Amino acid sequence: MTLPIVTAVDQAHAAPLRALIDGKAKPLGALGRLEDLAIQLGLIADGPPPTFERALLLVFAGDHGMTADGVSSYPASVTQAMVATFLAEKASANALAKAVRAELRVVDAGVDADLPAHPKLLDEKVRRGSRNAAVEPALTPEEVAEALERGVRIAREAAAEGFELLALGEMGIGNTASAALIMHRLAPAPLVECVGRGAGQDDEGLARKLAVLERAAARSAATDPLAVLAEFGGLEIAMMAGAVIGAASARIPVLVDGFIVSAAALAAIRIDPAVKDYCVFCHRSAERGHQRMLQSLEVEPFLDLGLRLGEGTGALLALPIMRAASRLLSDVASLDDVLNGRL
Structure with missing residues (x-):
């Protein structure tokens, strides 16, 4: 690689x-x-x-094998359904992108379905979802390398196309579980401080999620960022880490959204600390663990609106602040x- x-x-x-x-x-x-x-x-x-008039939001989508063990309150099929919603321009991120004059494209990094072609869909699928990290490595080293390289290429192509900044968002049922494990090893932080409710887990669901992640963490002692991505996934997170590196190499800013995108940025920064100079951390998510992750990166976000949706919504809301600062x-x-x- x-x-x-x-x-x-x-x-x-x-x-x-x-x-x-x-x-x-x-x-x-x-x-x-x-x-x-x-x-x-x-x-x-x-x-x-x-002036950042040309802004692109890339929403990276992927599925996670750990959903089979109940780490999310939603079924994995919601990932594919939400990709269709983005492409129909009916998701929250679409509405906010229109409001702040940003283009939105979806990247299929590893959705567990064959998606029909669409002008706003980038087919970069490495495989159909990650494996179940609670019982085996989520990805092979080769799959991590491919995801990173594809993310780099996507970002550099966007810069070559004339986009002046990249905003990153994600969609993937179960991806707060992978992000929590990445934070646990790369922040580092105690696992219990990294695990939140994701897309609305109740107390029973949160306890089940923590138990699954404890099994995953006990299975591997990985702390190297590439090994952590391989052990715990997911493909959209690894590809976003590549996009952060690619944008930084092209000298364009990266708008970092909430908990999951911050985990991707954390991995990218641990791979190459210089990329941090190019990251603008946009908001403090309501997801448990995000504040601790931001502290570990020694950054302070610009917004604190209680958001926990993902999709790049917090990054989009910070875009007018970027434009104002440039002027x-x-x-x-x-x-x-x-x-x-x-x-």
Whole structure:
């Protein structure tokens, strides 16, 4: 497997960007964390950032073998049904994408079904769902490598197509279980702090889910990020990790959604720490474990709306903040120009 080289941003340029923002027609620091985001975007662009009018949400879909053991309150067939809903432009993510002027495409990373062709569907299926991680490795090392490489290619092709940023979302019944195991090993954190209710488990369902994940964790002591992805899956998570690496190698920002996308970003950062410079963590999910995961990455998200849907919805809601931050550098007059009548 060959992954592209990611160049860390040049932090030597942060001070000039800060000075530029401090010289704008506003009190020092008056725009708070928006100023920090503007600096991050300037560092990524290595100059004035684009306005991010061309934004793409990629929703990666895959199924999980652990659903056979009841880690989700929904059957695996819902993954395929929701893919059809995205393609019919009737999902929550579609509505939000229209509201913020982003294009949405679905990536079949490993749905356990043969999906009909569609203009907005990328057929990147590695296999029909992962294996049951509670009893065997979810993926082979070769399948992980293929998923990562496909994610890299998808992201780089999007950049070549002219998209100025990528927002990542996911759909996969059972994927909070895989994400919890990835967090457990790569944060790292105690498993009980990583396991949440997912798509609405009741107390009995949550206890059953934790028991299944304890069996999976006991089966393997893996801590290397590639080995963790192989042991615990899933294909959409591994492919999103590749997309994070691919976008970073193309020097475009990645809008990281909630718990599951953050687990993919965590894996990508553990594979190559330089990719963190290109990640914008958009919101704090209501899913248990997400706050601890964000703390382990030493990042603070921009929104906290109690979201726990996934699909990239939190990333989409952060897109206007990205656009606003980029214009802070380009569209706001300097205080000197204001005071000297040079507007």
